[in-house]
Amino acid sequence: MPPIVNLGILAHVDAGKTSLTERLLHLAGVVDQPGRVDDGSTHTDSLALERRRGITIKSAVVSFALAGATVNLIDTPGHPDFIAEVERVLGVLDGAVLVVSAVEGVQAQTRILHRTLTRLRIPTLIMVNKVDRRGARPAAVLAEIAEKLTPAVVPVAAVDGAGSREATATPCEPDLPVLAEHDDALLAAYVDGRAAHTARALRDQTRRALVHPVFFGSAITGAGVGHLADGIAELLPRAPRGGPQRGTVFKVERGPAGERVAYVRMLAGAVRLRDKVLGDVVTGLDVFADGALVRRSVARAGEIAQLRGLTRVRIGDAVGQADRPEQHFAPPSLESVVTPCRTEDRAALFTALTELAEQDPLIDLRHEGTDIAVSLYGEVQKEVIAATLAEEYGIAVTFRPTTPVCIERVTGVGEAEALIGVAPNPFLATVGLRVEPGESAFRLEVELGSMPSAFFTAVREAVTSTLRHGRYGWPVTGCVVTMTRSGYWPRQSHAHATFDKSMSSTGRDFRHLTPLVLVSALRRAGTTVCEPVHAFRLEIPADTLDAVLPALARADGVAQEQVVRGALAELTGTVPAARVHGLRRLLPGLTRGEAVLESRFDHHRPVRGPAPTRPRPSIDPWRRKEYLLQVDRRVGTR
Ligand SMILES: Nc1nc2c(ncn2[C@@H]2O[C@H](COP(=O)(O)OP(=O)(O)OP(=O)(O)O)[C@@H](O)[C@H]2O)c(=O)[nH]1
Ligand SMILES: [Mg+2]
Numbered sequence: 001m002p003p004i005v006n007l008g009i010l011a012h013v014d015a016g017k018t019s020l021t022e023r024l025l026h027l028a029g030v031v032d033q034p035g036r037v038d039d040g041s042t043h044t045d046s047l048a049l050e051r052r053r054g055i056t057i058k059s060a061v062v063s064f065a066l067a068g069a070t071v072n073l074i075d076t077p078g079h080p081d082f083i084a085e086v087e088r089v090l091g092v093l094d095g096a097v098l099v100v101s102a103v104e105g106v107q108a109q110t111r112i113l114h115r116t117l118t119r120l121r122i123p124t125l126i127m128v129n130k131v132d133r134r135g136a137r138p139a140a141v142l143a144e145i146a147e148k149l150t151p152a153v154v155p156v157a158a159v160d161g162a163g164s165r166e167a168t169a170t171p172c173e174p175d176l177p178v179l180a181e182h183d184d185a186l187l188a189a190y191v192d193g194r195a196a197h198t199a200r201a202l203r204d205q206t207r208r209a210l211v212h213p214v215f216f217g218s219a220i221t222g223a224g225v226g227h228l229a230d231g232i233a234e235l236l237p238r239a240p241r242g243g244p245q246r247g248t249v250f251k252v253e254r255g256p257a258g259e260r261v262a263y264v265r266m267l268a269g270a271v272r273l274r275d276k277v278l279g280d281v282v283t284g285l286d287v288f289a290d291g292a293l294v295r296r297s298v299a300r301a302g303e304i305a306q307l308r309g310l311t312r313v314r315i316g317d318a319v320g321q322a323d324r325p326e327q328h329f330a331p332p333s334l335e336s337v338v339t340p341c342r343t344e345d346r347a348a349l350f351t352a353l354t355e356l357a358e359q360d361p362l363i364d365l366r367h368e369g370t371d372i373a374v375s376l377y378g379e380v381q382k383e384v385i386a387a388t389l390a391e392e393y394g395i396a397v398t399f400r401p402t403t404p405v406c407i408e409r410v411t412g413v414g415e416a417e418a419l420i421g422v423a424p425n426p427f428l429a430t431v432g433l434r435v436e437p438g439e440s441a442f443r444l445e446v447e448l449g450s451m452p453s454a455f456f457t458a459v460r461e462a463v464t465s466t467l468r469h470g471r472y473g474w475p476v477t478g479c480v481v482t483m484t485r486s487g488y489w490p491r492q493s494h495a496h497a498t499f500d501k502s503m504s505s506t507g508r509d510f511r512h513l514t515p516l517v518l519v520s521a522l523r524r525a526g527t528t529v530c531e532p533v534h535a536f537r538l539e540i541p542a543d544t545l546d547a548v549l550p551a552l553a554r555a556d557g558v559a560q561e562q563v564v565r566g567a568l569a570e571l572t573g574t575v576p577a578a579r580v581h582g583l584r585r586l587l588p589g590l591t592r593g594e595a596v597l598e599s600r601f602d603h604h605r606p607v608r609g610p611a612p613t614r615p616r617p618s619i620d621p622w623r624r625k626e627y628l629l630q631v632d633r634r635v636g637t638r
Contacts, residue, residue: 003238004302011099012109013078019219028064030291044075063288067233081378092265095236102136132218169224239302243268245320283309330601333532408470414525429509432485462514473614515621529611530604532577
């Protein structure tokens with residue numbers, strides 16, 4: 001089996017990831033002609049919607065052979081609305097290419113991606129693309145990368161004729177000082193004329209994610225792409241082999257008959273046809289290899305396989321001994337209620353959305369009475385969901401206006417308790433809880449041996465679910481809950497030794513009592529509703545500043561920095577998530593259509609004015625009387 005490199009291509013929107021993928025496929029001999037995004041003829045943008053809009057929405061895998069290795073390339077979307085697609089891919093990469101446009105330079109999204117790649121220590125090459133386009137400024141963009149991303153960059157090519165179709169990128173010797181910083185012996189060896197040492201140092205340090213080699217080129221003319229391909233083959237690490245079965249599901253799609261197809265990267269060990277995985281038997285197995293999907297009976301460590309037969313599989317599932325992936329990016333800060341245009345489609349819409357949510361980490365559903373709310377990163381995602389529902393399920397929908405997803409933060413310390421056998425506690429359980437601000441956690445101030453562990457589990461689970469809806473209906477976050485009292489009645493028997501249910505505590509007593517105690521404690525502690533605030537970067541023609549600044553202020557935005565460079569002004573600051581869309585709609589009219597606005601979740605801040613509320617579910621401990629009528633009341637059965 002040839003060595004394997006699982007490679008992600010990441011960048012801000014329109015940097016040229018999909019075009020570069022086509023070039024690499026062409027170079028590897030998989031396609032005769034590189035496809036074009038603008039003609040809708042690329043391999044990885046295969047969805048009708050992607051082709052129509054010319055943007056990538058879903059991550060896609062293609063594989064090709066390069067210098068004796070198999071490269072499984074994952075082309076990812078760059079639009080910030082689809083960041084969750086990138087998220088799922090990060091856990092399966094051996095290396096990455098971070099693309100930066102030689103015209104637009106480092107963008108907010110580039111910084112977010114770079115920070116995450118660094119934190120995960122994923123070896124990364126940087127490709128400065130579009131050197132052929134008018135306005136290309138490779139040297140300035142290199143300086144920007146060093147300034148805004150990391151100084152640990154090593155340019156490995158030089159550009160001639162930037163800004164014209166004749167632009168070329170010629171390989172050059174790697175820069176010594178940056179490499180010498182991580183390798184004392186290097187400088188001495190170089191002085192002795194042992195240049196080969198530099199090449200090895202570059203490879204070692206790239207593989208350890210200490211430095212990023214920077215390549216230059218054009219996905220359209222093909223300049224520099226061969227050099228990048230050499231870099232991928234030589235500088236990035238190979239997937240490790242062997243070990244016990246460990247894999248991760250990073251993509252789920254539906255096959256032609258509606259069956260689930262799971263994309264699994266095997267991190268270690270192997271998965272075989274007819275293996276039992278996630279409670280089902282693998283009935284079909286294909287592996288990405290050399291430009292195609294190949295039917296096989298086994299997928300080994302390093303390989304990416306499509307598995308069939310897993311009826312319950314979801315993105316993020318672990319195969320064998322793998323851990324579930326952690327979350328790398330901020331969760332969606334917006335949501336909107338979806339309603340079917342025809343009321344008779346309500347049930348079908350519910351089924352369709354549930355199905356989409358299973359395959360798509362972007363779609364998180366919440367029920368609001370008979371309505372369904374979907375969490376969102378932005379407006380483009382709404383269009384994609386609407387188009388998918390229309391095209392794949394024949395359901396026309398409308399969205400209510402997007403609203404921010406707020407949180408409730410605990411402001412003080414609050415305690416409450418309910419003692420067993422003491423009115424008005426109708427349950428056979430003693431629970432005391434204290435809440436206070438802090439990093440969310442559940443702690444015990446009572447002996448672990450004081451109750452059967454099942455009762456503690458019941459309390460802990462009830463705490464977690466109760467915190468989903470605070471006093472105003474929003475999730476309560478940043479809250480330490482400490483159990484201060486516990487108590488139960490053990491299995492009781494009457495004189496005749498028959499088990500008497502009405503005298504013995506059960507898990508249900510704890511499950512039903514805990515929410516009541518917790519909301520009392522929360523009431524005493526007090527909570528404030530906080531809304532999501534985005535950090536933005538806005539580029540506009542400098543002569544439109546006078547028109548834009550008042551509009552920004554009206555949208556409750558604050559410009560923290562304002563830099564005018566020639567004819568362009570760049571503003572950075574913060575704006576409430578709820579106002580981003582309105583601002584985005586106003587900008588074209590104020591800036592002759594030239595504004596570029598990027599925004600992403602930054603922090604939560606207390607809402608000014610009256611707190612917005614969100615409906616709580618029907619079984620609601622905040623309304624004690626109704627709650628007690630709804631849950632199984634022990635006292636009434638006695
Ligand atoms: N001149 C020039 N245009 C390029 C180059 N690379 C990409 N483009 C163009 O830039 C646009 C975006 O290219 P894509 O390949 O779709 O970019 P992407 O990064 O995949 O975009 P998303 O997946 O939507 O984030 C298309 O119109 C391409 O033709 C390049 O090197 N030079
Ligand atoms: Mg793309």
